[in-house]
Amino acid sequence: MTTTHPAVDLDRLRDRARELRRAVLEMIAAAGSGHPGGSLSAADIVAALFFHELRHDPHRPDWPDRDRFILSKGHAAPVLYAALAACGYFDAGLLRTLRRLGSPLQGHPSVRDLPPVEASTGSLGQGLSVGVGEALAGRLDGRDYRVFVMLGDGECDEGQVWEAAMSAAHYGLINLVAIVDANGFQLDGPTDEIMDLGRLEEKWTAFGWDAVTIDGHDMAQVVRALAVPRPDWGASRAAGGAARGAVAGGAMSGAAAEAAGGAARPRAIIARTVKGKGVSFMEGNNEFHGRAPTAEELQRALAELAAGGAAR
Amino acid sequence: MTTTHPAVDLDRLRDRARELRRAVLEMIAAAGSGHPGGSLSAADIVAALFFHELRHDPHRPDWPDRDRFILSKGHAAPVLYAALAACGYFDAGLLRTLRRLGSPLQGHPSVRDLPPVEASTGSLGQGLSVGVGEALAGRLDGRDYRVFVMLGDGECDEGQVWEAAMSAAHYGLINLVAIVDANGFQLDGPTDEIMDLGRLEEKWTAFGWDAVTIDGHDMAQVVRALAVPRPDWGASRAAGGAARGAVAGGAMSGAAAEAAGGAARPRAIIARTVKGKGVSFMEGNNEFHGRAPTAEELQRALAELAAGGAAR
Amino acid sequence: MTRPLGLATREAYGLALAELGRERPEIVVLDGDLSKSTMTKYFAKEFPDRFFNMGIAEANMVGVAAGLARCGKVPFVSSFAAFLMCKGFDQMRVSVAYAGLNVKFVGSHGGISIGEDGVSQQSVEDVALARALPGFAVFVPADEHATRAVVRAAADHPGPCYVRVGRPKAPVVYPDGCDFRVGRAIQLRDGGDVTLVANGLMVAAALDAAEALAREGVEARVLDMASVKPLDEDALEAAARETGGIVVAEEHLLAGGLGSAVAMSVARRRPVPMGFVGLDDTYAESGRPEELMAKYGLTAERIAEEARRVLALAR
Amino acid sequence: MTRPLGLATREAYGLALAELGRERPEIVVLDGDLSKSTMTKYFAKEFPDRFFNMGIAEANMVGVAAGLARCGKVPFVSSFAAFLMCKGFDQMRVSVAYAGLNVKFVGSHGGISIGEDGVSQQSVEDVALARALPGFAVFVPADEHATRAVVRAAADHPGPCYVRVGRPKAPVVYPDGCDFRVGRAIQLRDGGDVTLVANGLMVAAALDAAEALAREGVEARVLDMASVKPLDEDALEAAARETGGIVVAEEHLLAGGLGSAVAMSVARRRPVPMGFVGLDDTYAESGRPEELMAKYGLTAERIAEEARRVLALAR
C-alpha cells in the first residue's frame, strides 16, 4: 500500500502525538474528570489523521469537501479537542475549559456546541452509522471526501455497530474507514473477560469489510493503513450503477485491495493499542479508564512524556 | 453427526410438515391476513423440532426441564400455532380464531395470551436474546434442556441479533441453537437487494458459533443438524469453571464439533429454504410474505399439498 | 354522522413525499424494509438514487439519517411508528436531537387501528417518546388532506420532527383542504359548553361526539391538535376560559401523550375540569380496527361520556 | 436548611441489592459494562455466579433478562438510566412489558446531576419512557434510606419495575428510615396553603422551599412521590382540595414525567392551579451538578417561586 503523500515525516507525527498526549493529560487534570486511558491509546492514530491524512481546513470547518472524522468513542473527546486546537480550529486556551459550565468543550463531543465536531457522541455505538450517512451523502453528491470513524473495542459490543457495518458493505462505501482502537479494555475490565470480542478482524471481514490489523502505535503502520484512496464515483458508477457500490476505478492499490480482488469494500483498521499509552503507570491500568490524574500523577506523566518516555 | 434417536421416521416428519402447511394456509385464509411465505419456509424445521427433537410435554407447558423453542420471527406465528395444536397443547379448532378479537392466537406470539409460547415476539431481533437468557438460566440451574431459536434471514439485519450472538459465545452456551430460516427474502424484496447479508455462515462463525449450512427442506439434513447434544454442566464446570462456558464432556460428536476442536460453542444452523415452500405459486413469490390467500388460491394450494405437490 | 372514508394517512404521506421529492432535490428517504407499507415506495420508485432501504435495522437507519442531514440532505425516515420510535430512540436522542439535525421521522401504522397484527406492531407510545426529545416537533394529522399539509410543513420546519400516520383509511375531516400551521390548533366547530381536543383518527370521533352532544343541547367546541408540539396554549387557554371544561382524545397511552401536554398547560394557565380518552396503561390486542377502537374505548361515545362527566364537574 | 449529605442513591442501591442477594437466591443481576458505576459491583463480588456482565449491549441485556425471568429468576438489570431506557426500550416493550415478565430495571446516574459527563450521559427522559410501558411500576427514591426501601419493595412487587437512582451524594430526607409503599405518597410536611410534590433529589429542594415559604407565612404541604406509578391519586385529590394549589418538581423533562401524571389526575378529579419545575424541552450540558441544577432551575428557589405564582392564581 502506498500513500498519496510522497514523503511522510514520521518523527514529526510522533512528536505531534506526544503533544496530543500532553494536552490530554493537562486538560483532564484541569477538569478534574474525564477519560485518559482511551484518549491516550488513540493519540497516535488521531495525530496521523489530523496532521497527515485528513484533507481539512481549520478556517472552513464546514467545507463540503473536507474529509470527516467521527469520534464514536466519544469519551475520548480530549484527544479530539487537543487535535482540533493544535490544528487551529480554536485557541488552545479553550482546552482548560473542558467540562466547565458553558464551555463548547463538552464532556463528550457535541456538534451543537462545537461545529468542527462531526457528530454528537457519548452514547456508544452510534458514530459509525453517522459515518455511513456522511459517506452516502458523499457518493450521492459525487464528492471525493472520505469519512473516518474511530470506535472503541468495547464499543463493538453494540449491535448498532454491526448494523452500520452491514449497511456500509451493502452500499459499497469505499469512502468509509472504521478504525477500532483495540486497547483490550472496556469500563469494567479486559474485553475478553467482560464480553469477549473473539477474532475481531474476522468479524469485520465477515461483514464485508476490507479488514487489516495493525499496531496502532507504530506510526509507519498507522500512516500506511489510513492511506485509503479517494473514491472515484464516476468510475464506480460506470462499473456498477447507483444503488450499489462497485469497483473504484484503478484508485485502489496495495496488498489489501489485491487480497480483496479489487472489490469495493469499506476499510476496517483494527489497531492494536495499549490503553493509557505513553504514561507508564497508566498503561494497561484500567483505573485510568475514567479518572483524572491527581496533580502529582500529572507531573510524573508529563515528565515521562517530555523524556520521550514510553511514548516512542 | 449422529442423532440420539436411533430410528427417525423421516417420512412421518415429512407428512407432519405437510399437515403444518395445510393448517397454516387454512388459518391465514380464515383470518384474512397473516404471513404465509415465512410460515411455509419454516414448516419442515418446525415439524422436525416439535415431532422429533424437542423434549416437551403438552400437558406441562411449564415443565422446567422442557426444551424451549422461541420463534423470533414472530410473524410466522401460524406455523407455531399449527405445531402446538398438532401436539395437543390446545384444540385444533382454536386455529380458526387466529387474529380474532379475544383469541389467544394473537397476530404475533404472545406469552401473556398463550402460555406454551416461550417469548412474545413480533418486533424482529429480540428472540435470540430471550433464548440466551433461558440458556443461561439452564446453566445456572444445572438443567440439561436446550433452547432453539428460529430467526428470519432479514431479521439478521438487526444488531440485537449480533449482540445476542456475541454474548452466547461469551457465556459458552452449548445449550443454545440458532436456526436461521434463510429463505432469501425480507419484506421489501430479496435480502441481497434490500440489505445484503453476504456470507451469513461466516458471520456466525466469526461471532464464535459452530455454524453449519443445510438445506432446510431436506428432512434428513434438518434432523441431523438439530441433534445438538444435551449439555452436561457438571463436566463443563469441571473443565472450565462457572463464569465462562467450557467443553461439554464427551457429549459432542460429529463433524461440526470436530471442526470446532470440541470447543464449547453454541450451534447456528443456516437453513437454506424457499419462501412459500410447498405451494407452487407462493414459492419465491414475495407477494405472499404478508398477504392471505384468497378462497380460490387456498383451494389450489390445498390441492397441491394433498397431491404431495411441491412439498416433497 | 358517517364521514366519507378517504385515503389512509400513510398513503397520503407517500404521495406527498413523492411530490416533495420532485420539488426539492435535497430530500432523501430512508426506510426499514417496510416501504411497501409506509408508502415510501412511491418516492423510491420515482427517485431510486435518493432512496435508501436500510433493512431491518432501525437504530442504524436513524444514525445514517443524521449523517445525511449533517451533509445538507433533508432525510425523511420511515418505518412502523412502533419500531421507528422504540428502536431508534437513543439515536434520535444523541445523534439527532442533541445535535439539532434536520431529520424528519414519519412513523406509519400508529395507534391500535393497525388491527390484526397485534401488540408488537401497534404503536401506543410513539407520541410520548417523540415529545421527550427536546427540539422535536410532533404532528398527528387527522386525514389525507391534513397529512399532505403536515408533511409539507414538516419539510419546511427547520429542525427535527416526528409525524405519525395510520394504516386504515381515514374519515375525511377536511374535504376542502387543511390549513395546518405548526403550533396552531384548528377549530373545527365552535361551542361554548365544553371543548373536545383530539388528533389523528380521534378528530372524526370528536366531531361525532360533538354532534351527539348537540342533540342533547350541549354545544362542544372541537379543536384538532395535529400539532402536539409545539402546542397551541393560547387556544387551550381560550377554550378553558370560554367553555369551562376540556376533554382530550387520542389513539395513544394516556401517559405522556397529547392529553398530558394539554393537562399541564391548562393546569398552569387556567385550570378547569378535564377528561381523557386514551389507553389507560394497557396494550390492546389483535382484532379488526373498529372492534379494537370500540373495546379500548377510543370512540365518539366515550368522548361524549367524558364530556358529560366534565360538564357535571364544571357546573 | 442544609440537610446532611448521605450516600448516593446508586450506592444505596448497590448495597441493598447485595443484601437482597443474600436472602433471595432467585435474584440475578445484569449490568452493561458499568457495574463500577451502577454499584452492582457489590452483588457481583459476592455472587459472581449470579452476576452477568453483558458488555455494552443494552438491548440484548434486556432480552436476556426476559429469558431469565421466564425461567423463574428475578433479574435486576442496571446501566446508566439513559442507556438502559433509551437503548432497551423496545425490548422492555415487547420482551418484558407485553410478556408481563418480572424484571426489575434500575437506571443509575438519572437526571442532570451526573454533571460533567454532559448530555449524552444525562437521563432526562427515563421516567417518561418507563411510564409509557403498560404494567411497569416506576419509582424515584429521594435518599439512601428511601432507596433501600424502594429496592426491597421492587423485589417484592410482582411485575416489572423501573427505579431511578442518582450519581451524587443525596441529602438525607429520611434519617429514621423510610416507610415506602408502592402507590403511596409520603407526606413529609403538612400545610394548608399549597402542596409541593417532588421525587428524587427534588424532595430535599421541596422541603427547603417549604421552609422558605414558611418564613413568608405560607404553609406548604410536601409530598414525596417516590412512587410515580402507581400514583397516589387520593393523596393528590386531598392536597388539591385542602391546599388549593400544587407545584410539582422533578429532575426530568416536563414532558411525560411526574408533573404530567399529577396534572392529569388533578385535572380529572379536582382541578386547581398548578406549577411545574423541570426541564422545559431542553437538554442540559456539562458542568458541576450544583451549577447545572441552578442554571436549569431545579432549585428550592424555583419551587418557591412557582408556589407563589400558584398561590396568586388560586386566590
Ligand SMILES: Cc1ncc(C[n+]2csc(CCOP(=O)(O)OP(=O)(O)O)c2C)c(N)n1
Ligand atoms: C451506550 C453506552 N453504554 C455504556 C456507556 C458507558 N461507557 C463509557 S466508556 C465505556 C467503555 C468503553 O470501552 P471501549 O469502547 O473499549 O473504549 P476505550 O477502551 O477506548 O476507552 C462504557 C461502558 C456509554 N458511554 N454508552
Ligand SMILES: Cc1ncc(C[n+]2csc(CCOP(=O)(O)OP(=O)(O)O)c2C)c(N)n1
Ligand atoms: C423491528 C421490526 N422491523 C420491521 C418489522 C416488519 N417486518 C415484518 S416481517 C419483515 C421481514 C422479515 O424478513 P425475514 O426475517 O427474512 O422473515 P421471513 O422471510 O422468514 O418472513 C419485516 C421487515 C418488524 N416486524 N420488526
Ligand SMILES: [Mg+2]
Ligand atoms: Mg477499549
Ligand SMILES: [Mg+2]
Ligand atoms: Mg426471509
